[in-house]
Amino acid sequence: MTMRSFFTAAGIKLRAFIFRYSNKRTIAALLVVIAFLAFGVLKALLSTESEEDLGIAPRQVQVAPAGALSELDSVFESTGEVKSRTQGDLRVQSAGIVTNVNYRVGQKVEAGTIIGSVENASQRAAVAQAQAGVAQALATRNKVVGGTREEQLAVLATNTQSAERSLIEALIATRNALLSIYTTTNRAFTGGVDVLFDDADGANPQLLFTSTKNTQLLTAEHERLLLQNIIERHVVASTQVSYYDSTKLREEMNTVEEELRKLKSMLDSLVVALDGAVAGGPITNTSISTYKAIATEAQASVLSALTTLSSTRGVLNNTEAALVVAQKNEAQGVRGAQQEDIDAAEAQLSSAKATLAQAVAQLEKTRVRAPVTGVVTILNIEPGDFVTSFQDVGLVANNESLEIQTYVSSSVVDRIRLGGSVTVGGAYPGIVTSIAPGVDPVKRQIEVRVALIEEGTPMLNGTRTTVVFLDSGDDRAMGTLRIPISALKLVGDSAFVFTVGQNSTLEARRVQLGKVIQSAVEILAGIDRTTTIVLDSRGLNDGDKVVIAN
Structure with a gap:
């Protein structure tokens, strides 16, 4: 079939179709279709006009060199407990009934102050007895060294009689x-x-x-x-x-x-x-x-x-020993002092002092002393209470010297350094004073302690507060490139950043990501420190028209 015969046959069929379906409804529907087609063609022709001609303003964006973003001090935040840098538990070393409580919660005490005590009549008697033994041993030593007079011999005899009576009373x-x-x-x-x-x-x-x-x-x-x-x-x-x-x-x-x-x-x-x-x-x-x-x-x-x-x-x-000493001293006075007598007197004096020290130590076990200078913050005893050995009964803390104890994860501890600056409670400057060498077995994090720089900071011991750490800058010193996560455009498994090219249009640059640190991410490849990138890529696409705001 020739081309001419084909079009002739098609024309005959078209005229037959029009003749068959020619009516008012068909003609109206055909006109509507033609109108829609004309509108679509017109819109396509107008789409070649620029957005400026249509009155649509390009989006404003902020840009900065990637290296400059890495130089900014990024921060991360934690919470911690306010504690006294110098504090100590109040502990009873001897079991017994509490007889005295000399201070109350809120009162300031000096280190070594007696906060309270348990029943200690026998211990005080032992100390008095030991003090008498030291005095007696000292007197004996002096008499042995200085020689014995008649009146001294009489005193020695009296001491022996007194020691005998003391032994009878002790029995x-x-x-x-x-x-x-x-x-x-x-x-x-x-x-x-x-x-x-x-x-x-x-x-x-x-x-x-x-x-x-x-x-x-x-x-x-x-x-x-x-x-x-x-x-x-x-x-x-x-x-x-x-x-x-x-x-x-x-x-x-x-x-x-x-x-x-x-x-x-x-x-x-x-x-x-x-x-x-x-x-x-x-x-x-x-x-x-x-x-x-x-x-x-x-x-x-x-x-x-x-x-x-x-x-x-x-x-x-003690009374038996005192009697033995008194008897020896009396005999010694009668015989006169010899070198071995002097040595014995010196040894007896040392023994008496040791006995006194032991008695004092036993007495001290019945007393609760403040371990540090500070304020009594906890006190759990009252007169008449029964306490056991080594029972904790309170706490003394120096609230004028506070620090914050906080815990951070191992993923960010490398961004903290001793002496690094922090902000406590959103307003108060602090400094990192210690970083634990290992992970706490209970909290599974690393302990960090922060000291407050300014005195008189209005914080209460035992409360919790925020701690904001400034980046140590170690990563920057090593040349690590880090940008805000908001600058990334994620498409599937790929990551892009935008740069502003000619005619103020966005150009997508594919990048390779490293580890994420808080609100920033490391860039391993794709851009360098001199590349100027858009800071916020949300809602943007490659080829968009933009205006640089900064």
């Missing part, structure tokens, strides 16, 4: 102390914890309650059976101790001390068993609370008896 006090201990053990058990047992003094003592601490419960029942002999022996000994001589008294004190420790062991097991006591049947929670009070009181009384026994032994030792 009486020892007997009385043992009698008191016998009474204490009887009250602690027969008149105390035995009410918690069925058949307490029999062959099979059983506790009246059940406990989740079954091991301690069985131990307490077994030990109560074994302790019956001790309780019965104390009853007998209380009728005989008044006739014991010095040697027998010492043997009895050693025996009683061993027995008291066994009693205390049983009471310790009983107290632990009561901690797991289960209410049920006739045993109510009120009953358990009453049992605990009885057991705790018995435990404290036995502990007090051990303390009394130790103090009594110390007084007896």
